[in-house]
Amino acid sequence: MQRLLVLFDLDNTLVDRQGTLTDWVAEFTTRHGLGDEEQAYILSLVADRAYPSTFDTIRARYRLLMSAAELWRTYCTDIASLVSCPADVLDGLDELRASGWRVGVATNGAVDIQRAKLRATGIAERVDGVFVSKEADARKPQIRHFALAAARCGTELDDGGWMVGDNPVNDIGGGRSAGLRTIWIANDRSWPPDSPGPEHTVPHARAAIDVLLLHSVGNMRTTT
Ligand SMILES: [Mg+2]
Missing domain, CATH: 3.40.50.1000 (HAD superfamily/HAD-like)
Known part of the structure; x- marks a missing residue:
């Protein structure tokens, strides 16, 4: 057959994916000491699709110390654990x-x-x-x-x-x-x-x- x-x-x-992202962005802003009001902006960046380059934008805006590559790797691990x-x-x-x-x-x-x-x-x-x-x-x-x-x-x-x-x-x-x-x-x-x-x-x-x-x-x- x-x-x-x-x-x-x-x-x-x-x-x-939508529900997973909501959980993730709450963790992310807490971890990096960002205000809750930043959640909507970060969500808008990853809403359709996130790529390593997305984290260049996030890193620059918040002057984060981790490299964009590290942020991306952490994002992959975080999302995998939440989904x-x-x-x-x-x-x-x-x-x-x-x-x-x-x-x-x-x-x-x-x-x-x-x-x-x-x-x-x-x-x-x-x-x-x-x-x-x-x-x-x-x-x-x-x-x-x-x-x-x-x-x-x-x-x-x-x-x-x-x-x-x-x-x-x-x-x-x-x-x-x-x-x-x-x-x-x-x-x-x-x-x-x-x-x-x-x-x-x-x-x-x-x-x-x-x-x-x-x-x-x-x-x-x-x-x-
Ligand atoms: Mg789909």
Whole structure:
């Protein structure tokens, strides 16, 4: 039986990046003796994505003694220790593979931080493959990103599959361009008007997994 591919986005799909950042910035400002009023500014710098260069900006503004490289390394360690993946989502990844799915992670970002999060949460050991955009400068929504993620899982886009994510442009638009069916994690938002919608909209990753598990039953029926 052919194993169907499903790729998951990481941040705010499998893990709650937003909640993790809120905890982190409180620790960071306390540790460096910065006022609580600086939290919003620091959060704005790391909100979309943090890279080592982000800490050049933070270091300069607050005249911190640690180098930007040290600050970045500490950030990676801190975030890895704060981040978690819900137990029912981890179980769901196991259930998908047991039902014959190839499961992968397709994420934008820096390699060290994304890999650290995948290891710390236990996601890394539950998937067939991972692709992080900085490994080959191929960011979602570029089709090449999805092709490289599929390759990491031992398959190719021509064989079809699914993309699950929270970002309408990067995950859903990009996934569709790559020929994948899509599930959008709404996180309490409504789908932006004027753009073609996903196949399914769900409130969280566990609900996406349940949709996929139903499809795996259908898939097995049609192939036996
Ligand atoms: Mg995301």
